[in-house]
Amino acid sequence: MQVVRVAVLAFEGASLFHLSVPGMVFGVRPVPSGLAPYEVLYCAPTPGRVRCDQGMEIDVPGGLEAMEHADIVIVPSWNHPERTAPAALTAALQRAHLRGAQVVGLCLGAFVLGDAGLLDGRRATTHWACRELFIQRFPMANFLPDVLYVDEGNVITSAGTVAAIDCCLNLVRQRDGADVANRVARLLVTPPHRQGGQAQYIEQPVPSSHSENRLPGVLEWARKHLSEPLSVDVLADVARMSRRTFTRRFREATGATVLKWLAAERIARTQLLLETTDLSIECIASEVGFGSALTLRQHFATQLHTSPSSYRRLFCETKRTFRSNRRK
Template identity: 45%
Template sequence: MGNRSRSTVAVLMVDGADLFETSVPISVFGLDRTASGAPAFEVLSVAAEPGPLTMTTGVQLVAPYRLEDLDRAGVVVIPSWRAPAERPPEHVLEAIVAAHAGGALIVSLCTGAFVLAASGLLDGRRAATNWYHADALQQLYPEVRVDSSVLFVDHGDVVASAGCTAGVDACLHVVRRLWGAQAALAIARRMVVPPLRAGGQAQFIDRPLPEAVADDGIATTIAYAQEHLDESLDPAALARRAGMSRRSFDRRFRDTMGTSITQWLLQQRVLRAQRLLENTDLSVDRIARDVGLSTGVTLRPHFRKIVGVSPQRYRETFRLAETGTPVAAEIPPRSRTSA
């Protein structure tokens, strides 16, 4: 990675871009949340074109950094592009390709996928963008395999996500991949967003419930389940604890949490396993028992499906990240919907 810092995040800004999309990576990486356990980032607001830059709402921004500053960044985020049919300037594409060749992780959000596709870095690869623009992306760049059904796709060296809140998911995924689940959770809690949403799956929430349901039977049952993940938690028994029939409990739980109780429990157990892999030297079998999944044989397929790598590979990658070693090469460079 040369002189690049893994904690330096460059946000590429262009004239005519969407203000919200442009603000997403700044919201995730740009605030000091170290007191809550988040990593410290340096964010470079990079002007791809001469400024001031006028956003879609008419707000004008003056970005203090230039394309040559991409040489310092370990992560380069392309959050938006003004017009899908307009090809980005060649000098911008060359800067992105050079950053990628230098070891930077390149991340596109929403219409930023059109810039990433124009650079050639998505050729032959699966990619996501906002569903509304998926057909246009496919027509303009037929070498790209556009998937409008997923939140984001991670290839190890390149991440492409859909729009709006999926951009938050992708940025938190980058934090989780490079700095661990606890770091992503610390940021997500401060932002009051789910720390993990798997593409094609409903979100799961690892944060206090909204105050409006703080005294609800669902909330107290969730708190109980989180404290007893190492035990066998039967959904029918949890429904009785909540004082509801199983049918009413299932309906209320899905309405509140956005997923079934069975899927939520599984996701919570995998998230707990991530933290144990990061913070302890316990064996995978012991971790599996501690999160209520009996054995490593039971844990491994669920962990791989949600996280994208095996528990052992996750632990090795996290340890490398702690030492400052570039991690992108440690993630198998395969197309996957990531969680």
């Protein structure tokens, strides 16, 4: 069973959080899994001791040549988005991209991908705080300012902090399926894999009352009852809140309306069933609570820009491709 190699760039002043995200996500393997393991290697423009943003130093033995044999290359943020990234680094990313590796820019790491010319004509995102600078520096990119991450096949960019976890979980989902990605998320005690089109959480208030702390339980309850006709009133009753209070706190906690959140959760469940079962589209529509195949297809097209049947076919083809590449 061939190992999936992941090369993560380390550099002076790198965010310790973003450096650790790939190791956390790809280092957790549900047991028993029977899946090819991931090997996470850190590399730097100049091998040796690298000081992180919190003052800690880490030893990075490998140089940029680690990118030459990696299946996934990750730039986890960047310190100076206003400056052009070093030529040696952008050239290494270009070579990795040309031979078919997935090149990922987490948070401000998207700026490095832009400097490498990998975002021209492609959709991309980055941390919301640097959106104006990104638009100014990369006018040829199709910038999406409010999404968690953008998957353009072998070029992927994400927003900041927690969105980096969602982005890496999406890479796991591509190779191993939604069920494995969600199991990894549970082991990390993080929310299940979220679609990249969901909004960035620009402001995330800390729960301030006992009633507000009940909201996560309501979300989990809703996920277990997606096949039922859920509404704001139903969820407010479960939370034991008034409709008005629940609506406000739901938006504060999720960054979305109840209807949008339910639609996203139902699409995520649809993806899982398309990937792991042979159920018909009609049966899946009933299982996830859309009611009819037509409604499912409409929501699926709106969120994922494809049809359920095309998604199932593409997922199967992608899985075969990944497995074929591993055997080479």
